[in-house]
Amino acid sequence: MFGGVAFLLNGNMCVGVHKSDLIVRLAPEATDAALAQAHTRRFDLTGRPMKGWILVEASGLKTDVQLGKWVQVAAKYAGSLPAK
Numbered sequence: 624m625f626g627g628v629a630f631l632l633n634g635n636m637c638v639g640v641h642k643s644d645l646i647v648r649l650a651p652e653a654t655d656a657a658l659a660q661a662h663t664r665r666f667d668l669t670g671r672p673m674k675g676w677i678l679v680e681a682s683g684l685k686t687d688v689q690l691g692k693w694v695q696v697a698a699k700y701a702g703s704l705p706a707k
Contacts, residue, residue, distance in 0.1 A: 627639050627640045627641045627642075627646070628640045629646070631701075632698060632701040632702055633701070633702065633704070633705075633706035633707065634706055634707030635648075635701045635704045635706075635707060636648055636701065637694075637697045637698055637700075637701035638693070638694055638697045638698075641666075641668075641678065643680070643681040644678040644679060644680055644681065645678065645679040645681075645684055645690070645693055646666055646676065646677075646678060647676070647677050647678070647679055647693045647696060647697045648675060648676055648697050648700055648701055649675055649676075649677065649696050649697060649700045650675065650700050650703075651674035651675035652674075653675075653696075653700075654674040654675055654676075654677065657677050657696070658677060660683075661683060662679055662680040662682050662683025662684075663677050663678065663679050663680070663683065664677065664678050664680070665677060665678070666678050675700075679693050
């Protein structure tokens with residue numbers, strides 16, 4: 624899909640890596656709140672950004688706590704989706 628490493632939960636993409644950024648899948652209605660946080664931006668590789676997907680820059684992932692926060696957000700959402 625994007626030429627990087629992805630981790631799935633029950634067959635649904637949860638998180639991934641694009642260059643040095645973490646791709647985080649989250650509830651579409653949570654996108655704007657996530658983008659208000661530091662080190663985040665829209666996941667937009669095609670010129671058509673989608674709600675429910677963000678990138679977190681490496682500078683926002685320096686500690687296990689920072690990384691874990693975003694993995695938890697993604698796992699919660701991916702875990703709520705029907706298994707594929």
